[in-house]
Every structure is written in C-alpha cells, then in structure tokens.
Amino acid sequence: MPSTATIQTLERDIVVVGGGSAGLAAAISARDAGCESVLVLEREPQLGGILNQCIHNGFGLHAFKEELTGPEYAARYISQARERQIEHMLRTTVLDIADDLTVTAVSAERGVFRIRAKAVVLAMGCRECPRGALDICGTRPAGVYTAGTAQRLVNIDGLMPGREVVILGSGDIGLIMARRLTLEGAHVACVAELMPYSGGLKRNIVQCLDDFGIPLLLSHTVVNVEGTKRVEAVTIAQVDEHLKPIPGTEVRYPCDTLLLSVGLLPENELSRQAGVRINPITRGAFVDDSLMTSVPGVFACGNVLHVHDLVDYVSEESAHAGASAARYVRQLAEGAGRGASDLVPVRVAGGIRYSVPAFVSPANMDEKITLRFRVGAVYQNRYVSLYVGDRRVQHRRKQILAPGEMQELTLRREELAGIAPADEIRLLLEEE
Amino acid sequence: MAETVYDALVVGAGVSGCSIAREFSRLDGRFLVLEAEDDVCSGTSKANSAIVHAGFDAQTGTLMARLNVEGTSLFPELSRELEFGFRQIGSLVVCTNEADLPALQALLERGHANGVHDLRIVGREELVRMEPNISDAAVAALWAPTAGICDPFELTDALAENAAANGVEFRFDAPVTGARRRKRDGEPALWEVTTPKGTFLSHVVVNAAGVHADELHNMVSASRISITPRRGQYELLDTTAGDHVRHTVFMLPTKMGKGVLVTPTIHGNLLVGPTAEDIPDKSGTQTTPDGLAEVRRKSALTVRDIPFRETITSFSGLRAHQPGQEFIIGEVEDAPGFVDCAGIESPGLSASPAIGRMVARIVNGILGLSPNEGFVPTRRGIPNLRDIDPEDWQRLIQEDPAYGTIVCRCCRVSEAQIRDACRRVPGARSLDGVKHRTGACMGRCQAGFCTPRIMEIISEEVASIDLAHVTKSGPGSRMVVGPDKQGLATASDEKDDSRGGERNA
Incomplete structure (x- = not known):
C-alpha cells in the first residue's frame, strides 16, 4: 500500500499552459528574451496542438513565406523549442491556476503536482461549438x-x-x-x-x-x-x-x-479560475498591450485570447506574450514593474466588435504594437480609423471587411504622444 | 442435455428491472435479465428529470404514492451501499398566483396524508432567500427537504452490477419477440421467452419493459393494457449555470404531470424541462422547436433569467404512461407466473428501490426460494475526480497511474475510469455506455475532444470490438463507416461503397 500521498511543488519563472502553436511561440520567445526557467504543460502526448491534425497546406505564408502543412509548421516550432532545450511535460493536464500563480496539474507520471510560477502564459486554444x-x-x-x-x-x-x-x-x-x-x-x-x-x-x-x-x-x-x-x-x-x-x-x-x-470558443475555464476578466465578445481575456490579463503576471495569447484565422498571427501574437512575460519576471526581480493606472482603453465602435489588446499603456508600450480586431458584418469601401482623444491618427481605406477575416493595424507609441489622462483610444469604421 | 430453466426472468434493464434483479439476487435462485438495447438504462430510465421526489404528488392511497415515499426513504442508505450519486437538496413547488394558494395547501395536506415528513409552506420572503432567482411572480412555495437529485445512470448501473456480482445473468440486444406458457407432463408449466439471442425458459417472467410493457403483457393476457409514450423534452445547461437554482423548483402540477422544473443536477449542471406530449411513436425521442420553446417559456414562470445561452445539449425521453396513471404491479390473473411492473412513469425513479422489493416479494410468494447466504449488498463505485481531495487522487494514481491521464477535460474523467467502466459487469461497450458510467462527454465540448480517445480505449478493452466498429449506443450506431479512401482505389466489399466507387471511376 502506498504510505504517502504527498503533493510535489516545483518552482518555475514562467509556466506556459498549452504546447500548441501559441504555447510554443510564447515559450521560445520567453527564452529568447532571457528567461531560463520556462515550462510548457501539454495535455496531449505530443507538442503541436491542433496543427497535428491539420494536414492541409496553407500555413506559414506570412511567418515563413512558404506554404507548409500543419504538422510541418508545428515541427518548425517544436525543433526551435528543442534547440533551446525548453522544458515541457506531455500528457499533463492543468487543473487549476490560483490567483497567486500556483498552477496545479496532473499526469500519470507525476500524479497531482503544483508549480509556483512568477508568470503564467495562457495558451489553451479553443474548442468547437x-x-x-x-x-x-x-x-x-x-x-x-x-x-x-x-x-x-x-x-x-x-x-x-x-x-x-x-x-x-x-x-x-x-x-x-x-x-x-x-x-x-x-x-x-x-x-x-x-x-x-x-x-x-x-x-x-x-x-x-x-x-x-x-x-x-x-x-x-x-x-x-x-x-x-x-x-x-x-x-x-x-x-x-x-x-x-x-x-x-x-x-x-x-x-x-x-x-x-x-464557431470556436476560447477555452477559458482555467482563466476564470484564476480570476481573469473575460471579454464577453471575444470570450477571451481582456489584455493590455503586453497581453497581460487583469491578473498581474497572467498573460494570454492565441485562440484562448481570441479566435484567429491564421496560425502565423497566433505565433506572432504569442511571441509577444512570451517576451512580455519574460520582461515581467525580470522587472519583478528588479522590484520594478508597470502600474496598471496608466492604462487607456481602446473603445471600438462603428461595426468593429472588439480590439485585442483592449487597453494600452502609453508610457510602457513597445515602440509599436499590433491591434487585432474583427468586424460584425460584411463592409465594403470603409475606412478603419483610429482616434487618440479627438485626434485621428490613422485612416485606412479597406475594400472589403468580413467577420471571417481578422484585421490588424499597427499602433506606434509616437501616435499616443501628448495623450491626456482622460483621453480614449477609439477604433471604428468610417464611410469617409 | 437439460435446458437451463431460470427461476425468474426480467424483461427490461431499466431502473425498475435492475432494482428487481438486485432484490432477486438476495434469493438463492437462477435469474436472467433480458434487455432489448445494448446496455442497461437505455429507455425511460436514461432521459428524465433525475429527481427523487418527496412523495406529495401522487393521489393518497395509490401504489404510486406508497412506493414513492418508501422508495425515497431508501435512497440515502442505498446510495451509500451502492455508491451512486445522490444528494438530498430539497424541492420547492412554486405558486405564482394568490388564487392558487389553496392548491398549494392541498398539496401540503396530500403530502402529509402520503406520509411525507418535514413539509411546509414558505412565504415569498423566505423563498427569495432560498432561491434568489425565483420569479418575481412567486408568492409562496411548498418546501420538501426530503426530495433529492440522483444520477439515474449510475443508480441503474450500480443495481445491475450488484445484481450481477450476486449471480444474476444479463443478456443485451435481446428484444423479446414472443412469450408463451409451455405445459410439461407432471411438472409445473414454464414460460418460454423468445429473443433473437435465443429462447429462454423460466418459472416466472417479470415485465419491466418500460414503454413496451403493454406489448409484452398483451402477448400473454386477454386483459389488455396500454402504454402511451409521453415525451418530455429538456435543455441541459453548462455547470457555469448550475447554481442558478439551489433546489429543485417545480411549478404547481397540472393533469399532464408536474410541469416544467428547474433543477441543479448531480453533476452540477442546470436541467430545465420537461414537456409532456403524448405521442404515437415509442422511439420518438426527437426534440422539437415547439417543445424547446415551451420549456423556455414555462420555466420562466417560476425562475427568472435562466441563462439559456449556456445550453450544452437538449434531449428528450419517453415516460411509460398508462391511462389509469398508476403503477401496474402484480401477477397477471390469466397468466400465472407472469408479473407486471408496468406504467412506471414518474415517480418511478424515486420508487425504484421500493418497486424492486415489492416485485421480489410477489415473485418469491410464487417461487418460495430461500435467502442467498452469500449476498453482498455493497458495490464499489467508479471514483469521481471532479471534487476529489488531491491527496486521495494522488493515492489513486499511485495504485493506477491511468488516473493521472485525463481523457475528458470538461468533466475531468481519466483513462482509468473509462477502462474501469469497460471492465464492469455489465460493462460499457459503447460511447454512451462510457458516458453514462463515467460522466465523460457530458460537458461543454459534448465529446468533441475525447471521442476518438474513448473509441480507442473501448476497442482496447472490449475484445469483440475493433476501432472501426465502436458504436455510440449499440448495433446500428457505428461511429465511423470504415477506413479512409475505402472504395476509391479498389472495389470494396461493403455494399454502400458502390456509389463512391462509381463516382471516382
């Protein structure tokens, strides 16, 4: 008879929940940003997530300028993770993420165990309706x-x-x-x-x-x-x-x-357990420009954040989340860190359903960030406009905008120069 | 070679048949259960409200009233013996109109007359405290703390497993096509029951055939009975909506039944339904737009703001309604040794433990068997990982690491539980069999992710089933039709491939 049933506790700087396209890109980027202690938890017996069953081609046109199948696309990231010797655990299901960033997981090999993390990247993907x-x-x-x-x-x-x-x-x-x-x-x-x-x-x-x-x-x-x-x-x-x-x-x-x-629904059950605020439109977390959620140290990326059409953009977004998580851990060690007080909401209107991120920090944001959004109906010959306060800083004509195709625009820090504390950032469609 | 002669043969492996079988297994005899479908709990028992009713609904003095109250009183002990899900959460019958208060009072008095304890009427203020989401129109309610919710699958499985462990045999995919009395020289006559799986001989036949009980009865008796399938449609909401109500909330009953109820389920979901529609088709378990609209409309009378956007599935079941609205339990006058257990509609699930006892008493009055000295009353349940203490889970994993491999992420079901379900006797042989025994596939993804893995495990555990022949619910319900590209490259031996072959010729 087993005499003890002790629960092991590990410590890692960053725990990435999910080893699909989002999780892999986030982990690789966190490592490249200097974080040595990154652990990827994956419930399936292999890394790569849903890409493994997507044997058709069309992946990687943006990221690699090549047309790859899903497994080929995944293999590129898996080998990058391997080269960097990023630690991962397979057949491991995360059961809970507490708001103090203790992750509880289970596997046949380790039983129930806990990981105390300094940052967590949510990369659980989505499920079908x-x-x-x-x-x-x-x-x-x-x-x-x-x-x-x-x-x-x-x-x-x-x-x-x-x-x-x-x-x-x-x-x-x-x-x-x-x-x-x-x-x-x-x-x-x-x-x-x-x-x-x-x-x-x-x-x-x-x-x-x-x-x-x-x-x-x-x-x-x-x-x-x-x-x-x-x-x-x-x-x-x-x-x-x-x-x-x-x-x-x-x-x-x-x-x-x-x-x-x-339809696809982001799998945010764990995020909710962690206390992450969820946007009812995307069914994913509200995040700031570093892709941090409402819970400090918890980041989100990929289809768990909002459902994407193209994996290339999942990888890009997730690399940003991984780098942000690494920076967060570093700032934590330095006793620094960004305050949440300077966050400016990105309001959407005029046919645009949501924006990721939903908040931007003019003081702390990168030189440039990507705003990703979707429209609620099919529009022709409209302008995508971005206002900072009363100032229109972007105005781009689009021939066609459809709900099935995610849009993006680049926001530069300099465009926010001189923003007043009460100002909003507004993203909307205009007829002219 | 002498033919096997059973002491008693039960037709139907629903909750009644399995409860009867378990009571039989307390006796020293030879017993057989015949089931038309591929698994236990495949008819009326599988799609109902899963409520253990307090017992104030049925008319005083009826068998329904007596067996309901007795059955419900047996549930707490039975759930410990057999380890199935049961929780006494209490029920509320909500009155939404001052004018109906006398009817609520009458229900309370009928409850008292039926022998139901602890009933009382609560006013609006207390009701709102008990149920914050109660309708604004609610004026009072009848509170019945002895009512509960259970897992009808697990209950039926547990009864069947315990019966089997104590010697009862089960045959599945064995619909009864004929039953007659065979006279024998110098010996008592025997019942001869015919199925596609063979002909079986027995001293006693028990008719627990649910919506088909009239067909079986009418094969052997000149005094006809009639069972009408009364359809009930339901909506099941995600566990995120599970605490919208805390107790089972009924509306005041009508002549068609208890109306639409709103209740938490044993698995933490929210269940809303049923409708009550008498239909001609005994396999008519369709849901309809009108039916589901009715569920939504009527539930709003008692509970407000039900978050129907959290619906994960809708389903319907058939109650075995007979015009007299009373259980028909007893030996059939012109068919000695043929015992009916028919018309078992609500509160049949609640009454099932008492029904088992009553039928066993009647049957043993005929057979006069002595007790089974080796009877073991307990059955070990399949462990549930949803609310388990981490240390207890760790212990399970140390015994069997497969408890650490999660297959159904929505409902937290491990590989070990699924293998366990397949190894039980009677065990799971289909996806629905696994679902009912483990709770896998019942969650928000509705089996999207776990289906292929569960199919694999079934094919590994059940020797007679390969991956391509795994079914959803028995013969005719294969999950897949064959390998990829079949009929494309070569002529196939499956007849329904001809079309594909031609098109690609």
Missing part, C-alpha cells in the same frame, strides 16, 4: 460530429465518419473538411451557413468548395435531424433576416453524417 448550443431539433443518433472531431478521425485515426455528408456552418475547419472528406471518398451534399456571409476565409471557399462543386447555401440552417441509431437525413431550411427558418423552404437531405463548423 457543439450541437447542443445550437438547439438543432430532432433525434440524437451517431453521425453528428464537429468538423474538428471528424478531422481528427480522418487525418490521425484513418477512419471515415461517414459517406454522405451535410455540413452546417462555413467556418474554416468545416470548409477544409468538405474538401478532405471528398478526397477520402465521401460525398458532401452541401455546406449550409446561417449567416448571409461565410465565417471562413475566402481562399478556403474557393479551394475547398468551389473547386469541388460543393454548394454553399448562405442564410440556411439545419432544422431537423432524423435517425434513431445513425443519422439518416437532415432537413435544411432558409432563414429570414432574423435568422428564423422560413416555413415552406425545407429540403430533406438523406445522409449519414452531419458535420458542425459553427
């Missing part, structure tokens, strides 16, 4: 999958979820899976999208649907699922401007599989 959240009526048989689950089955396990497929939601994974399932021998009848526009990237609509003759039904949704044991059919109806199904427009599609690609 399941069926239940959509209230799709009908039966609950086998054959209803989120697109990502189907992707894992097809690409990692070599198993086909079905042969006759309907896809609800035109998120990027759904579009990618329409093509993948077609290539693997299934027939994809259509992709139905509730909104009057796609939630995915234009290039994916062209390369994954148009090239394979798969119809995209905008303003349509699934209103019924049939089949007691396995999906036998789904019914699709058109929706009105209030997104309500229009009676009489129902079309029944016999099929054995319904894939859902209806």
